[in-house]
Amino acid sequence: MNDLERDxxxxxxxxxxxxxxxxxxxxxxxxxxxxxxxxxxxxxxxxALALQNRYGLKIASDSRDARRHFETVRSLALYVQASGxxxxx
Amino acid sequence: MxxxxxNVHWAAQKERGSFLGIKLTAIAVRLLGRxxxxxxxxxxxxxxxxxxxxxxxxxxxxxxxxxAWSGRGNLFPRSRAVFAQYLxxxxxxxxRFDVWRGKLRxxxxxMDDPDGVRDALLAGGRGQLLICTHLGNLDVCRAMAELGExxxxxxxxxxxxxxxxxxxxxxxxxxxxxxxxxGDLDTSxxxxxxxxxxxxxxxxxxGDRVPEHGGRVxxxxxxxxxxxxxxxxxxxxxxxxCPVNLVCCLKHRGRYRIHLRRFADAAGWERGRREAAIARxxxxxxxxxGERCLEAPLQWFNFHPYxxxxxxxxxxR
Numbered sequence: 039m040n041d042l043e044r045d046x047x048x049x050x051x052x053x054x055x056x057x058x059x060x061x062x063x064x065x066x067x068x069x070x071x072x073x074x075x076x077x078x079x080x081x082x083x084x085x086a087l088a089l090q091n092r093y094g095l096k097i098a099s100d101s102r103d104a105r106r107h108f109e110t111v112r113s114l115a116l117y118v119q120a121s122g123x124x125x126x127x
Numbered sequence: 128m129x130x131x132x133x134n135v136h137w138a139a140q141k142e143r144g145s146f147l148g149i150k151l152t153a154i155a156v157r158l159l160g161r162x163x164x165x166x167x168x169x170x171x172x173x174x175x176x177x178x179x180x181x182x183x184x185x186x187x188x189x190x191x192x193x194x195a196w197s198g199r200g201n202l203f204p205r206s207r208a209v210f211a212q213y214l215x216x217x218x219x220x221x222x223r224f225d226v227w228r229g230k231l232r233x234x235x236x237x238m239d240d241p242d243g244v245r246d247a248l249l250a251g252g253r254g255q256l257l258i259c260t261h262l263g264n265l266d267v268c269r270a271m272a273e274l275g276e277x278x279x280x281x282x283x284x285x286x287x288x289x290x291x292x293x294x295x296x297x298x299x300x301x302x303x304x305x306x307x308x309x310g311d312l313d314t315s316x317x318x319x320x321x322x323x324x325x326x327x328x329x330x331x332x333x334g335d336r337v338p339e340h341g342g343r344v345x346x347x348x349x350x351x352x353x354x355x356x357x358x359x360x361x362x363x364x365x366x367x368x369c370p371v372n373l374v375c376c377l378k379h380r381g382r383y384r385i386h387l388r389r390f391a392d393a394a395g396w397e398r399g400r401r402e403a404a405i406a407r408x409x410x411x412x413x414x415x416x417g418e419r420c421l422e423a424p425l426q427w428f429n430f431h432p433y434x435x436x437x438x439x440x441x442x443x444r
Contacts, residue, residue, distance in 0.1 A: 082314070
């Protein structure tokens with residue numbers, strides 16, 4: 039797990055108050071929703087708000103794209119990275 | 128069969144006042160004046176009264192419950208009490224046109240604001256949530272925008288044709304008020320609202336109508352029986368971690384009075400105990416609403432079935 043992934047995992051735990059979990063309990067490729075971590079749509083919205091505040095991330099819409107970014111910690115990290123470099127360039 | 132229409136969700140009932148009709152009436156009020164249009168509105172109200180048996184039934188149900196809950200038999204007129212509530216609705220419609228035309232000025236509105244909600248609005252800073260109701264005149268939101276002297280207000284309501292109304296408001300020169308259809312509230316809309324709140328804009332949303340497709344509701348006591356209320360406004364407050372205020376605008380002896388209350392601060396809600404905090408807030412809100420109903424019994428403008436077991440239907444609204 040790289041630093042950004044750890045950071046995002048920590049954000050998820052803090053935002054959603056998953057106190058029984060540690061950063062290492064969330065594998066980067068573990069599905070966050072449904073069977074995986076079992077988050078629901080309200081959790082997703084809250085997570086999106088937290089990501090927006092932390093990384094200045096813009097989530098365009100409820101499109102399939104957005105859903106893909108939210109699949110795992112790793113996909114979120116890649117998305118944060120991609121939008122970060124987009125801002126930088 | 129009237130009983131089936133009684134169980135139809137409020138949003139699914141045929142839009143009985145079309146946008147065109149409202150616009151035409153607005154023009155008529157502007158051209159002919161309120162006095163000339165009043166009998167027309169009363170005729171329209173009479174038409175809905177005569178043809179809408181289910182709604183009549185629901186109004187009577189509300190009146191019986193309020194009278195029984197409060198133990199006050201003299202709350203409603205002895206005769207034609209149901210029609211009186213329809214007439215009050217017609218009067219409210221006429222007042223709305225006045226609000227839209229800017230004829231109802233701040234000076235003619237009384238304020239009941241012991242907690243200083245208006246001061247918070249004027250003070251700037253991060254935005255807050257206003258929970259409004261279908262008791263009294265909802266267009267108070269327009270007046271609130273005026274109260275805020277330039278504070279932008281985002282009004283979330285069931286309004287599939289929100290764009291039309293935004294245009295109408297734009298035509299009348301009001302750009303501080305932005306109407307949003309709750310059905311359009313997706314992730315990106317929520318993120319945008321969050322940013323607006325940070326910029327100091329306020330959000331208004333009704334707390335007394337459940338979402339169209341089931342959705343999250345919480346059952347609490349309202350006027351002595353269990354009724355479903357939406358969780359949405361409170362969840363939104365929890366997510367935005369912002370203070371929640373209540374507002375309603377009631378007509379007392381021909382004058383409007385805006386009732387404002389600081390209600391709860393969702394920033395202090397622990398996430399793990401959020402469900403309980405929401406349930407508690409909704410129960411308190413319903414109690415507050417009941418008290419306001421006593422102040423203006425005829426100004427309850429929810430004409431759909433409100434309680435569980437109305438006509439034997441659960442979650443009928």
